[in-house]
Structure formats: structure tokens, C-alpha cells
Amino acid sequence: MSVTRTLTALTLAATAALTTTALAVAPAHAGGAPDLGIVTVDHQARLTADRVSLGGTYTCTVPDAAVASGPGTIGIELVARSGASTSGQVAVTCDGTTRSWTVTAPAGALRQGRVWVHGHLEVPDAAGNTPWNLFDATVTVVGRR
Incomplete structure (x- = not known):
């Protein structure tokens, strides 16, 4: 595997991991804390x-x-x-x-x-x-x- 393909694969994997994490966290913060x-x-x-x-x-x-x-x-x-x-x-x-x-x-x-x-x-x-x-x-x- 070339260096370019390896870096591209790592970038795509990191992007997918960040997207998954962001989607998992989003429902917990829906609406945010009330202004008390x-x-x-x-x-x-x-x-x-x-x-x-x-x-x-x-x-x-x-x-x-x-x-x-x-x-x-x-x-x-x-x-x-x-x-x-x-x-x-x-x-x-x-x-x-x-x-x-x-x-x-x-x-x-x-x-x-x-x-x-x-x-x-x-x-x-x-x-x-x-x-x-x-x-x-x-x-x-x-x-x-």
C-alpha cells in the first residue's frame, strides 16, 4: 500500500470515528441546559x-x-x-x-x-x-x- 493510500485510509477512518462520536453525543445535549x-x-x-x-x-x-x-x-x-x-x-x-x-x-x-x-x-x-x-x-x- 502506498503512503498516499495509507494516509487517505487513516483520514477516512478518523473522520468516520469523529462523525460517529458526534452523533452519539448529540441526543444527550438536545435543547441544552435551561437558562436558570x-x-x-x-x-x-x-x-x-x-x-x-x-x-x-x-x-x-x-x-x-x-x-x-x-x-x-x-x-x-x-x-x-x-x-x-x-x-x-x-x-x-x-x-x-x-x-x-x-x-x-x-x-x-x-x-x-x-x-x-x-x-x-x-x-x-x-x-x-x-x-x-x-x-x-x-x-x-x-x-x-
Whole structure:
């Protein structure tokens, strides 16, 4: 078999494998996750001797049209360039009203400076599913330690 035929056969096999994988995954993502709400993140997190607090605002709704309000959760993880991290969560009420949120977590090895915030808003529906909306931000940790 020539080099050209071998490369063509490999290309066709790879294309077929990618097409099959894409077709197998597509039904699992049909429709995508519902838009549950909006979360804002303050520009600063407050550091005390052993705790760090971060807040913002949120607006969310339950993904079921028949349910007017419901519980939800905002969870965050703060990660410093040094690798130090902490996480926490807070329960929220999802009824379409804009409210404030604050998560207070152990500071661990976090120090003053920039951190990345990776967060999620999750809202269970009546069927027991818990879809998530993800959010990311960069904030400055201020305060003293």
C-alpha cells in the first residue's frame, strides 16, 4: 500500500470515528441546559483571620412552568495562582426576584491578591433533575490575615 493510500485510509477512518462520536453525543445535549438565571460577583472578596467572604446578586427561576418558586444553590470555588483554594455554597430562593448572596468559607492558605472564581447556580426541578448554569470571574481578595 502506498503512503498516499495509507494516509487517505487513516483520514477516512478518523473522520468516520469523529462523525460517529458526534452523533452519539448529540441526543444527550438536545435543547441544552435551561437558562436558570443571572449571577453577578462583587469585585472584592473580604479576608479575615480564618475566613473569606464573597458576594453578589442573583435572579433565578425554577425550570418548571408550574412551580412559581423554589430552592436553589450558588456554589463557588476561589483559586489563587499559588494553587491555594477554598469553596463554599449558599441556598437561594428562585422566584425571579433579584437578591444578594454571600458565601463565607474557610480561608485556608488564601492570601491577599487576585483569585479566580468558578461558580455555579443550580436549581432542582420537579422531576428531580438539577441543571446548572456556570459562571467565572476574577476578584481581588482584600483584608488582613
